[in-house]
Amino acid sequence: QRCALNITGVTAKELERGNLLSNSKTITNSKIIDVVFNRLSEGTIPKNNTKIRLNIGTGEYYGKIKYLQDFEEESTFFQLIMDKEIPVDFDDIGILRTLSTSSLLGGARILTPFGVPTKKNNSIYLKKLNYLLNKQLNVSEYLLNKGSFTYINDLNKEFNLSLNEDSFDKNIFVFKTIKAIIHKENLKNLKNEINLYLNDFHLKNPLRKGVPLATINNLFFKGINLINEFQDEFQEKDNFVSLKTFKVKLSKDEKKIKDEILILLKKQEFNGLSFEKLNDHFHKNINFKEVFQYLTREGLIIKLNDYFLLKGFYQEALNRLDNFLIVNTQITLAEFRDLLKTSRKMALVYLENFDEKKVTKKIDSYRIKNNI
Known part of the structure; x- marks a missing residue:
């Protein structure tokens, strides 16, 4: 049967014999195609990697044969490796010819346009093709x-x-x-x-x-x-x-280490301790690192720059800062140092952390509450 189509947006030069017109989701362009080959009774048996031409629909395409199994007289699974992507669909029927002489080899039924590279006689892959062949x-x-x-x-x-x-x-x-x-x-x-x-x-x-x-x-x-x-x-x-x-x-030894770490940090209050000092205190006990990492993962210990301190003291520092800024609207480094009764260096570590977390905003030599 024949019909005439008035197609807009395409020039005559863009159309060629073999083109398909379809919904974009219906036809697949493919370069590796799995087929079942039925040899013509008098046709020659093609060798692996034989270059072929595939006639399907009104198109003629070029590629080569890759055997997926040893040749069987009635039907054999081939993989067609095409020179370019071509439009094919499940169960399309085509004809294979030799490239050099155009001799007819036999018929090819498309089992799937979604072929993937695989080795010959791959039992799992062949089982999949048998499913497709028998539709069971x-x-x-x-x-x-x-x-x-x-x-x-x-x-x-x-x-x-x-x-x-x-x-x-x-x-x-x-x-x-x-x-x-x-x-x-x-x-x-x-x-x-x-x-x-x-x-x-x-x-x-x-x-x-x-x-x-x-x-x-x-x-x-x-x-x-x-x-x-x-x-x-x-x-x-x-x-x-x-x-x-x-x-x-925690084991008995680990519980002991945990309690000792917490006591050490509690004594330091807002000052905290470096990991090195804590590690030295425990004489590099093999369980110390695991217990220390456990406490940090659980959020009981907070890391500030190179210092570690109890979460409670960090939260108390935030509370004191918040209460101070409610009354005074701004705070200097020296004022915050006195607020925590700590060193200038440690006070700066806190304030830089608060700046980073958008709690405070630095303006010249003082900080204000960041309302962003």
Whole structure:
């Protein structure tokens, strides 16, 4: 059948034999195409990497053959590596000819325009092509073999389907937040892997609240945040993931170190101490660093420049400053030093921190409350 089309916005020079007119979402331009090849009874058997011409629709395109399996008389899976991207769709029928003599080799049915480079006789890839050839995809079996989760849209694209979240049987778990699916057996294995990983981490790092969320996502979820789908087994807090049953526990020696650190810093009041001085005090006890990092992670210790102090004294310094500025509207470095009964150097460390956090604003030799 034939029709005439009045097309605007395109010049005659831009049109050529073989062009397709379609919705932009309907046809795929592809350079690697998976086909099933049916040899003409009297046709020669093409060799791997044979250069060919593909006649499909009204177009003629050039490329080469890559065998995906050993040649079979009835039908063989080929991959066509084209010289340029061409417009093809699932189940399109084409003809393969030799490039040099134009001899007819046989017919080629497009199984998928979304071919990916793969080695010959890749059993998983060939199984996928058999699904496409026979149109009898067992989604449960496919996902079980795949192992990891897959997006529903990707599955539809790969197999020319139109499945949704309600299309799957009881063997398949649906991640509704990202519209992805995984076989429940693989989901069970995934949970076990995460459980073993976290358990090992907790044994080696008993004072750390857990593994960074980004690490878990990259290791187990292709970079996607899916941990909330496993709230029965794992917990996520402050961007750290741990086992549901895990709690930070300090040993007797670690508790002693913790109490001693807090007493030391309490005696220093607003002055704080450097890490080096604290470390020297504990004679570089191997547990000191872990306990110290635990206290900073928990927010009990605040870092100001090169000094560490108790969170309570930092908050008290803020309160004193706030009360002073309510009455006086501005404060000098010397006045703030006297307010905390500390050194000029330490008072400046506080004020620079407040400036950075937009609590105060420096004007000439004094500071005012920053209302931004």
